Amino acid sequence: METTMKTKTLENLFHETLKDIYYAERKILRALPKMARGAKSPDLKAAFEKHEQETQTQVERLQQVFELIGKPARGKTCPAIDGIIEEGEEALEAFAGSPALDASLVAAAQAVEHYEIARYGTLRRWAQVLGMKDAAKLLDATLQEEGATDEALTKLADGSVNQAALEAA
Numbered sequence: 001m002e003t004t005m006k007t008k009t010l011e012n013l014f015h016e017t018l019k020d021i022y023y024a025e026r027k028i029l030r031a032l033p034k035m036a037r038g039a040k041s042p043d044l045k046a047a048f049e050k051h052e053q054e055t056q057t058q059v060e061r062l063q064q065v066f067e068l069i070g071k072p073a074r075g076k077t078c079p080a081i082d083g084i085i086e087e088g089e090e091a092l093e094a095f096a097g098s099p100a101l102d103a104s105l106v107a108a109a110q111a112v113e114h115y116e117i118a119r120y121g122t123l124r125r126w127a128q129v130l131g132m133k134d135a136a137k138l139l140d141a142t143l144q145e146e147g148a149t150d151e152a153l154t155k156l157a158d159g160s161v162n163q164a165a166l167e168a169a
């Protein structure tokens with residue numbers, strides 16, 4: 001009895017968090033084209049465009065996870081990602097035309113990635129604990145992509161973006 005209750009609690013938590021990241025991914029999907037348009041560096045622009053494609057696939061993976069748990073794919077407002085994206089948009093306006101614009105875009109994008117890495121890390125672990133191997137695999141695939149995107153952004157920052165912001169100062 002006790003075990004059943006515990007399992008149910010974690011299942012509920014998993015479902016709620018899945019709705020949170022589903023909302024977040026769709027919000028990110030709408031933000032990425034704006035970020036790509038805003039970026040000055042062609043490499044950064046390309047990175048945002050690449051991640052937009054990946055995010056489309058990530059949304060589909062989440063839909064598959066909803067299907068696996070027999071629930072409709074539905075999001076739940078996530079104030080955390082709303083705030084992170086709002087800050088990014090503010091920076092985009094405040095630094096428009098500034099040599100530090102791309103640096104601010106990288107910072108905003110990394111805040112998004114880190115939020116996603118936190119969520120997917122937790123969801124993957126919960127899926128494993130709940131014995132949902134297929135869901136864990138799907139969540140892991142996205143987690144790897146988010147990690148690679150974060151690393152690519154760091155490389156862009158180190159390779160050119162931060163230097164460009166510094167030199168033009």
Ligand SMILES: [Fe+2]
Nearest residue numbers: 025055058116
């Ligand atoms: Fe994502």
